[in-house]
Amino acid sequence: MLDVSxxxxxxxxxxxxPIAKALPHFSPRDSQQQMANAVQQAIRHAQVLLxxxxxxxxxxxxxxxxxxxxxxxVVISTGTKTLQDQxxxxxxxxxxxxxxxxxxxxLLKGRANYLCLHRLEQVQGAGFLHSKQAVSDLQTVRExxxxxxxxxxxxLGAVAESADVWPQVxxxxxxxLGQECAYFKDCHVMKARRRAQESDIVVVNHHxxxxxIALRDEGVAExxxxxxxxIFDEAHQLSDVAMNFFGDSISSRQLFxxxxxxxxxxxxxxxxxxxxxxxxxxxxxxxxxxxxxxGKMMRREAWHTVGNSLELQAxxxxxxxxxSLLQGTLEVVAERGKTLEQxxxxxxxxxxxxxxxxxxxxxxxxxxFETFQRAFVIRHTPMDVSExxxxxxxxxxxxxxxxxxxxxxxxxxxxxxxxxxxxxxxxLLLDSPFDFxxxxxxxxxxxxxxxxxxxxxxxxxxxxxxxxxxxxxRAFLLFTSHRALKLAAELLEGKTEYPLLVQGTQPRATxxxxxRAHGNxxxxxxxxxxxxxxxxxxxxxxxxxxxxxxxxxxxxLIEARIASMKKQGKNAFMEYQLPSAVITLKxxxxxxxxxxxxxxxxxxxxxxxxxxxxxxxxxxxxxxxPRTRELAKVQDFFKETATT
Amino acid sequence: xxxxxxxxxxxxxxxxxxxxxxxxxxxxxxxxxxxxxxYTDSAKHAELLDETLWTFRPDAFLPHHLCGEGPTxxxxxxxxYDNAPCAHQDVxxxxxxxxxxxxxTFRRVIEIVPAEDERRAQAREHxxxxxxxxxxxxxxxxxxxxxxxxx
Numbered sequence: 001m002l003d004v005s006x007x008x009x010x011x012x013x014x015x016x017x018p019i020a021k022a023l024p025h026f027s028p029r030d031s032q033q034q035m036a037n038a039v040q041q042a043i044r045h046a047q048v049l050l051x052x053x054x055x056x057x058x059x060x061x062x063x064x065x066x067x068x069x070x071x072x073x074v075v076i077s078t079g080t081k082t083l084q085d086q087x088x089x090x091x092x093x094x095x096x097x098x099x100x101x102x103x104x105x106x107l108l109k110g111r112a113n114y115l116c117l118h119r120l121e122q123v124q125g126a127g128f129l130h131s132k133q134a135v136s137d138l139q140t141v142r143e144x145x146x147x148x149x150x151x152x153x154x155x156l157g158a159v160a161e162s163a164d165v166w167p168q169v170x171x172x173x174x175x176x177l178g179q180e181c182a183y184f185k186d187c188h189v190m191k192a193r194r195r196a197q198e199s200d201i202v203v204v205n206h207h208x209x210x211x212x213i214a215l216r217d218e219g220v221a222e223x224x225x226x227x228x229x230x231i232f233d234e235a236h237q238l239s240d241v242a243m244n245f246f247g248d249s250i251s252s253r254q255l256f257x258x259x260x261x262x263x264x265x266x267x268x269x270x271x272x273x274x275x276x277x278x279x280x281x282x283x284x285x286x287x288x289x290x291x292x293x294x295g296k297m298m299r300r301e302a303w304h305t306v307g308n309s310l311e312l313q314a315x316x317x318x319x320x321x322x323x324s325l326l327q328g329t330l331e332v333v334a335e336r337g338k339t340l341e342q343x344x345x346x347x348x349x350x351x352x353x354x355x356x357x358x359x360x361x362x363x364x365x366x367x368x369f370e371t372f373q374r375a376f377v378i379r380h381t382p383m384d385v386s387e388x389x390x391x392x393x394x395x396x397x398x399x400x401x402x403x404x405x406x407x408x409x410x411x412x413x414x415x416x417x418x419x420x421x422x423x424x425x426x427x428l429l430l431d432s433p434f435d436f437x438x439x440x441x442x443x444x445x446x447x448x449x450x451x452x453x454x455x456x457x458x459x460x461x462x463x464x465x466x467x468x469x470x471x472x473x474r475a476f477l478l479f480t481s482h483r484a485l486k487l488a489a490e491l492l493e494g495k496t497e498y499p500l501l502v503q504g505t506q507p508r509a510t511x512x513x514x515x516r517a518h519g520n521x522x523x524x525x526x527x528x529x530x531x532x533x534x535x536x537x538x539x540x541x542x543x544x545x546x547x548x549x550x551x552x553x554x555x556x557l558i559e560a561r562i563a564s565m566k567k568q569g570k571n572a573f574m575e576y577q578l579p580s581a582v583i584t585l586k587x588x589x590x591x592x593x594x595x596x597x598x599x600x601x602x603x604x605x606x607x608x609x610x611x612x613x614x615x616x617x618x619x620x621x622x623x624x625x626p627r628t629r630e631l632a633k634v635q636d637f638f639k640e641t642a643t644t
Numbered sequence: 645x646x647x648x649x650x651x652x653x654x655x656x657x658x659x660x661x662x663x664x665x666x667x668x669x670x671x672x673x674x675x676x677x678x679x680x681x682x683y684t685d686s687a688k689h690a691e692l693l694d695e696t697l698w699t700f701r702p703d704a705f706l707p708h709h710l711c712g713e714g715p716t717x718x719x720x721x722x723x724x725y726d727n728a729p730c731a732h733q734d735v736x737x738x739x740x741x742x743x744x745x746x747x748x749t750f751r752r753v754i755e756i757v758p759a760e761d762e763r764r765a766q767a768r769e770h771x772x773x774x775x776x777x778x779x780x781x782x783x784x785x786x787x788x789x790x791x792x793x794x795x
Binding site: 451613 | 691694695698699702705707708709710712713714715716718719
């Protein structure tokens with residue numbers, strides 16, 4: 001084991017060090033060095049470390065430098081695929097080259113991101129792609145398949161990410177033939193996993209991490225036993241992601257795909273068994289009927305709200321019947337081909353899961369469902385993931401570093417640590433190195449009514465317009481609901497000379513590119529813009545937030561957690577809803593000051609911030625900055641910016 | 645029960661504006677679990693006080709609102725003017741040159757008297773008026789207290 005010293009880490013991040021030489025704009029920061037030292041210690045002694053690193057700390061380098069210098073095997077998990085690509089393609093090579101460390105690195109995504117050669121072969125000629133678009137997409141995929149090395153579907157920009165062809169030519173754990181597959185040797189998923197196995201640094205994302213652990217799908221699961229350290233960036237999302245994957249679920253899509261795969265397998269392996277086609281038709285019809293039984297609307301509710309519906313119960317029992325008939329036939333033909341055999345096993349498993357999820361609700365799980373345009377999902381989500389999370393951590397002596405710009409609430413890590421069972425972790429809280437006292441102003445406008453009032457959004461826009469004039473556009477308006485966003489977009493139309501960019505009218509990345517390019521635009525967004533958006537410089541000089549971001553108590557997951565806390569005699573508002581909202585607000589506020597030269601106004605519109613005692617917790621959790629309720633001070637702030 | 649009336653006579657040539665004193669008084673009353681209504685001369689004056697409550701010390705937090713804004717139910721600290729109704733009837737801090745017509749609906753009324761001659765004269769009028777209604781106001785002479793503290 002290579003023993004990396006504190007000196008080596010300090011030297012790497014110093015003003016004369018290799019990182020400074022590689023990056024002309026790099027300037028050393030105390031907080032970055034503190035974090036790097038803490039990560040180095042954690043890796044060396046296999047500790048659990050929580051780090052909140054305020055915006056501008058440079059946390060990515062602060063963990064990459066000690067990770068690369070350690071010479072150990074490190075798994076790094078990021079919040080999204082985009083961040084994963086960014087880390088792997090930009091930051092990681094930069095640090096590796098600067099430090100001249102000969103580490104091998106790999107990017108590992110979920111299996112749905114890799115072309116499946118077996119499924120590509122199956123779908124060709126089976127004639128089950130209906131639209132012209134799908135047929136032409138398939139042709140494009142085939143041509144690419146012949147040349148691609150890694151089979152990462154992101155390589156093929158010509159076929160949309162949401163194209164129907166992708167589920168047909170990628171695998172799931174359900175439909176993978178594993179070692180029995182004729183293409184096993186050339187399998188892109190297997191190759192990606194092998195590359196990961198042979199690397200020192202592997203970059204994954206939280207979804208893949210927990211999906212693999214929970215489904216015992218290999219990949220991350222087989223990396224962990226070999227890892228010396230695991231680093232979670234954007235760690236504030238962990239407990240939600242873990243809850244999602246440590247539960248059980250069944251979706252109409254899984255059953256549709258089974259039916260489709262049976263059809264294809266029938267064509268290849270049992271063409272005489274037309275009975276199969278009739279039975280998969282029946283399954284698909286029953287699925288459609290079950291979707292209708294939930295009602296037209298898109299819903300996200302507790303199971304007990306529909307569990308007793310007679311119409312739904314009838315649809316469930318129909319579906320069970322059709323599945324059991326299909327299973328019976330598959331059992332007979334399973335021996336006629338690998339795919340049929342695999343479909344049979346899948347049918348048995350999915351039927352069992354379906355029965356469990358449409359049965360009675362387990363006590364320690366949240367039983368809920370979601371409906372989409374044409375699909376539904378039913379889920380069991382564990383109320384408490386701390387045991388599973390701890391079991392995962394304790395399976396192997398390794399360092400666990402969990403970091404984010406937003407972990408603490410009022411300087412405390414409890415809200416983050418407790419749900420994951422992290423009781424004895426080392427904690428490090430690093431303030432942003434930016435001078436918020438000089439760079440920022442917090443403005444809470446006057447005259448706004450109760451946030452639940454029907455005219456709230458109108459009053460908000462009335463208050464925001466003069467601010468948008470003063471800032472000359474250059475603003476994010478962040479909303480806590482789609483309804484408010486839509487209404488605000490209507491109200492702003494024609495009221496301002498600056499370009500309006502509204503979430504939902506174009507893809508997120510296009511909106512951000514347009515926002516940077518305009519330099520004076522106003523962007524209206526909801527949750528997806530609260531996090532992970534980085535616009536440096538003057539294009540973003542004002543962040544306006546419509547309400548304190550309390551999660552909707554009508555959401556089945558939130559509702560169940562609140563109910564369970566009340567049962568335990570806890571104050572759900574103080575211990576759960578409030579701290580969650582604080583973290584979300586911190587994320588939103590983090591969009592404003594991204595650089596040492598940035599200046600900006602944070603306009604928090606919710607009058608509860610001033611009128612409710614808990615306003616103090618929100619204020620104490622944000623970087624300390626001057627406050628005002630006077631529009632004139634906001635105007636002065638922007639005049640100063642114009643002259644400096 | 646008729647209200648208790650207190651006159652706070654402010655010291656001369658204070659470095660800090662009257663509003664700072666009011667904020668400290670409000671803070672004390674709020675931490676003693678009182679609900680406070682601050683009655684001011686005008687919208688502008690109310691806003692000045694609002695701004696001061698929001699900024700007077702970075703570590704202070706006094707949950708308040710101006711009349712006509714904010715959430716329901718209203719917060720414990722209320723700033724009002726022009727006879728606008730107050731959300732509660734506990735402590736009234738009067739910063740105006742008039743005795744508010746509704747003063748006797750409160751448990752306690754605090755008159756803040758700045759050191760200027762004109763305001764002192766006005767305060768004497770208010771004192772008399774309260775006496776005529778059979779009330780016995782208390783006087784807290786902060787100027788005298790300060791002198792004592794310094795001697």
